[in-house]
Amino acid sequence: ETGVTQTPRHLVMGMTNKKSLKCEQHLGHNAMYWYKQSAKKPLELMFVYSLEERVENNSVPSRFSPECPNSSHLFLHLHTLQPEDSALYLCASSRLDRDREGYTFGSGTRLTVV
Amino acid sequence: AQSVTQPDIHITVSEGASLELRCNYSYGATPYLFWYVQSPGQGLQLLLKYFSGDTLVQGIKGFEAEFKRSQSSFNLRKPSVHWSDAAEYFCAVGPTSGTYKYIFGTGTRLKVLA
Numbered sequence: 056e057t058g059v060t061q062t063p064r065h066l067v068m069g070m071t072n073k074k075s076l077k078c079e080q081h082l083g084h085n086a087m088y089w090y091k092q093s094a095k096k097p098l099e100l101m102f103v104y105s106l107e108e109r110v111e112n113n114s115v116p117s118r119f120s121p122e123c124p125n126s127s128h129l130f131l132h133l134h135t136l137q138p139e140d141s142a143l144y145l146c147a148s149s150r151l152d153r154d155r156e157g158y159t160f161g162s163g164t165r166l167t168v169v
Numbered sequence: 170a171q172s173v174t175q176p177d178i179h180i181t182v183s184e185g186a187s188l189e190l191r192c193n194y195s196y197g198a199t200p201y202l203f204w205y206v207q208s209p210g211q212g213l214q215l216l217l218k219y220f221s222g223d224t225l226v227q228g229i230k231g232f233e234a235e236f237k238r239s240q241s242s243f244n245l246r247k248p249s250v251h252w253s254d255a256a257e258y259f260c261a262v263g264p265t266s267g268t269y270k271y272i273f274g275t276g277t278r279l280k281v282l283a
Contacts, residue, residue: 059212086269097275098259105269145212154264155220157203158271160212 058082061146061161069169070136076164078129078146087129088158089121090145098145104129105151136168171196173262175274182250183282190245190277192260202243203261203271204234213259219243230254255281 059080068074078087089101103111104123112121118140120132129146143165147158172195182188194200201220205213217228224236234245243260257278263271 061212098273100270103269110269143210147213149269151269154269155201155218157201157205157215157218157261158213160205160214162212163210165210 059146059148059159059161061144061164063164064162065165065167067167067169068133068136070138072136073132073134075133076131076144076146076166078131078148078161080127080146080148080159080161082148082159084148084150084159085126086149086151087123087126088147088149089129089131090147092143092145092163093141102131133166136166138168141166141168171262171272173260173272173274175258175260175277177277178275179278179280181280181282184252185249188245188247188250188254188279190258190260190279192243192245192274193241194243194260194262195241196262199238200262201264202234202236203263204228204232204243204245205259205261205273206230207257207259207276209256216245216258250279250281252281252283255279 062077087104091099101115102121107123122130143163145163146161149158174193203218204216207213216232217226219226219236227233232247257276259276260274261271
């Protein structure tokens with residue numbers, strides 16, 4: 056257990072479904088991140104939330120919609136996904152005033168789009 | 170531009186042998202440097218970090234890394250590899266100037282032969 060909890064661990068969804076990924080941390084961190092990890096590709100930063108405000112959106116398709124209701128929770132809402140969206144989705148958190156500590160990652164959600 | 174390079178995509182070593190994983194970075198100032206490990210289907214776990222002081226840093230699981238400014242390198246080492254060390258290893262530098270982002274390398278996958 057790293058302190059960052061992601062649910063569900065595995066998700067299989069059809070292209071017409073709507074689902075959400077959840078990330079929760081109680082580390083006192085104030086920045087949260089969504090990363091996509093596909094096979095044989097580098098980690099892709101999708102979204103950054105700083106103090107609950109979205110500060111970065113790296114040209115992510117609108118079928119991915121993040122939400123950060125408070126500093127402890129982060130969601131990724133999914134709808135009308137494509138098979139190429141199948142990947143491991145990782146949540147991470149950090150303290151903005153403690154850059155040297157690095158990120159704490161969750162265990163990820165393995166998403167399969169059928 | 171800031172970047173991180175891990176030149177080796179795959180490395181195979183025998184159990185009990187020594188290990189060195191390479192990481193080179195490009196960064197405008199003294200960087201914060203990190204090594205993470207990812208076991209299959211899991212998130213990334215912080216192994217060790219460097220931000221100042223002694224250039225040889227110790228981490229968890231018997232790993233160490235040496236910061237060499239002249240070579241812009243931060244190589245990860247372990248004197249004797251165990252089968253449980255088989256995983257993917259990521260070097261990271263950051264945060265990038267004016268952001269909260271860390272830059273990750275593309276990873277090195279370690280295979281350990283019994």
